[in-house]
Amino acid sequence: MIKKSLFILLFTCLSSIAYGQIQEWASGFRIGEPGGFMARKYLSNGINAVEVNIGAYGGLWGTDRNYKDGTFKNIGFTMNALYLWHHPTLVNSDIHTYYGFGPQYTSRDLYAKGSTTPTNNGGFGAAAVGGIEFYPIDAPNLSFFGEIGFYNEIAPNPFFFHVQGGIGVRVNF
DSSP states (O other), rough: HHHHHHHHHHHHHHHHHHHHTTEEEEEEEEEEEEEEEEEEEOOTSSSEEEEEEEEEESSSSSSSETTTEEEEEOEEEEEEEEEEEEOOOOOTTTTEEEEEEEEEEEEEEEETTTOSSSSEEEEEEEEEEEEEOOOTTOOOOOOEEEEEEEEEEEETTOEEEEEEEEEEEEOOO
C-alpha cells in the first residue's frame, strides 16, 4: 500500500513539473513574417491555446512580391488569431511542439503595373503554423520558439500563397 501511494505521489509530482512552465498567459515578440507582438491564452485543458499576433507583414522574404496585376513594394500590417494544440515532446518536457490555424488579415500598398502611385490592398485568408518551443530550466517563465507556416488568401485574391515563419521569445505569466 505504501509503495503504491509513493508511486502515485511521485507520478503526480513529475506530471506537475512537466507542465509547470506553462502559465495562463504568454506574451512576446517574433522576428520574421509576420513579425511583431503576440499574446497567448492557454486554455484550462493544458493542451490548447488561443494566440493573437499583430505586426509587420511582407519584410522577411523581401518587400517586392508579385500580386494580381501589380507588385507589393513595402512592408504592411497584419493581424491573425490562431487556435493551437500544444504538446511536450517525449524526449524532454522542456521542449514543446505546437501547431494550429486561424484567420489572418493583411494590408499592404499595391503598385499596379506601370503606376508609381500605390493603392492600399487589404486581404483576408487562413494562416497555419507549426513550431517548437523551449522552456529553459533556469528561467521557467521564459520560452524561445521557432515556427514555420503559411498564409493562403481567400479574398480578394483567392489562392495567393505566402510562406511565413520566424523566431522569438515569450514571457509566460
